[in-house]
Amino acid sequence: MPEQARTPRIEPRDGGPDMVQLVTPEGERVSDERFDPIVDGLTQEDIQGFYRDMVLVRRIDNEATALQRQGELGLWAPCLGQEAAQVGSGRALRPQDFAFPTYREHGVAWCRGVDPLNLLGMFRGVHNGGWNPFEKNFNLYTIIIGAQTLHATGYAMGVQRDHAVGTGEPDRDTAVIAYFGDGASAQGDVGEAFVFAGVNNAPVVFFCQNNQWAISEPNERQMRVPIYQRAKGYGFPGTRVDGNDVLATYAVTKAALDDARDGQGPALIEAFTYRMGAHTTSDDPTKYRVSAEVEVWKLRDPIARLRTLLARSYGVGQVFFDACDAEADTVGADLRERCLALPDPSPLSMFDHVYVDDHPVMTAERERLEDYLGSFEGAHAS
């Protein structure tokens, strides 16, 4: 039997030669035969829009982290450092497409037009994900790791049955995007999603933000083979893109979504990025990673590199950048104010929407709690 090579254990410190990059960390535009035409389709206004998105998303994210530190949120999962991966992919979606997020896709939520107050409400504990997913085609956050990749696949199978794939009608053909992380790539659900999507040729793009850390566990504890290479085993293309390069992420995602809408089936994208902050506000990354690594990634910052590109290659001046910062201040202050004003839900609301139709246990227990709470009324007066 011929000996087969074992893949050496990976030591992922940069994206390697397969990684698609269109803008270097220094802000230089790199040409790419396949993806240049997609970037050429963008106006300067579009690219400035990406910059504005990233600045605002970072501000929303930082505001939420601050609110958690002040005790106003129970928890927050920061997306600091992942703005390009989220804005680039989020802006590649069309209105009829459907996104299935994890619990960290604040930038994608922004691109879909979901009010960030909804996200904060969940982490504040006033609801468990209380927005209408069908309003912006953005599903509820999913905390169980990887579960949403299968929901996305099933949704895409529904799209196929609605004949909303490959018709050539730009407003009809629909793609689905499933977000997940490097940690989730170890979950069986993700493997099953790849199988179901593959055999059904479903119009779903699996978008993995490899932010290098699954809480405290680095890539080498999660995988032997780089994630994007895994697609081959399931029969669809896998691409690694520089997830800190918003133009590259946009172009790679748009190509995959276009293919999916066209009926060519699923794709896997690995956005190579970095979680600059903690996993959540309960985490302390200084216990497991060295600051030198964080310093390296600071130099790859997604916002700084686009700013350099805009200034150098597009002649964008200080006025625009200042306006973005000023808008971020307004958005942040407004969000803070609205977060603090969020009312607690009524205790009796826990019985709402457990079932669509009446259920006698809900009726009985609601009455019991109502009576119990009512028994305290006026107690302080006596």
Added chain:
Amino acid sequence: MSTLTLAKALNSGLRAAMEADPKVLLMGEDIGKLGGVFRITEGLQKDFGEDRVIDTPLAEAGIVATAIGMALRGYKPVVEIQFDGFVYPAFDHIVSQVAKLHARSLGNVTLPMVIRIPVGGGIGAVEHHSESNEAYFAHTAGLRVVACSNPDDAHWMIQQAIAHPDPILFYEPKRRYWDKGEVGAAPSRDLFSANVIRPGTDVTVLAYGPMVRSCLQAAQAAEEEGQSLEVIDLRSLTPLDTDAIFASVRKTGRCVVVHEAATFLGMGAELAAQIQQECFYSLEAPVLRVGGYNVPYPPSRIEEEFLPDLDRVLDAVDRVLAH
């Protein structure tokens, strides 16, 4: 009215549901050309096509979770789990996602899906093919759990479950698949109503699924001894038709609960607790449970000693009557 096996009654019920609503589709392992290992879906793929009767990869989490996605897109998936013991890979999606999405979305998302599970033992099967796991799901808020026991209920309850807006676990008594019975021209009652299947005056016997037939046999035998058993087919495990249950126990003053599942924290425990709370002054004897022992499902050569049968039901009846 026609006479059908329980399996055929399910098949005709599924067919009727698919004819009534083009959004209804079936998903499961081997349910297409083969018609499922119990042939419940026989002929349906041929008539409704591969898009509506979907042979899925062999992965239960994937089946249930893609069904969630289908439901989010507006479909009404009916999932077949091949055997009771194979549902556990999908447990996470059933309890963490299916049960909760309606509440999490503040009512914006509905998941009108049905998960069919052939349940129970008594067929000489190998391990993992004979389990009774209804209590896990009945314990989970957001789910409804029903169990059919005869062809008429099989035919109509599956249609009622599919038409219902909440997610429903639908248990099918696999050792009764080949029992024959009359199927009426209309549903006999609401999906969540119990059925006083044999009226009596001395002891209330509560059962569901495969144990209903055993309890009816026990009632027949008891009658010859001069004991009058009232057998109630619960049909729905959540919600429970407590009005029917309490009315019967208040009348008889005695109650025996029978199921194949282990008694510890099983449906009988919940029923006994509720009955003692609501019928305390009517009770002449403690509520007794007859069920499987609290062990892993045993090898099939000794399953007859594990499963409740006519004699064990009558033994419990004698004990409550001795008070």
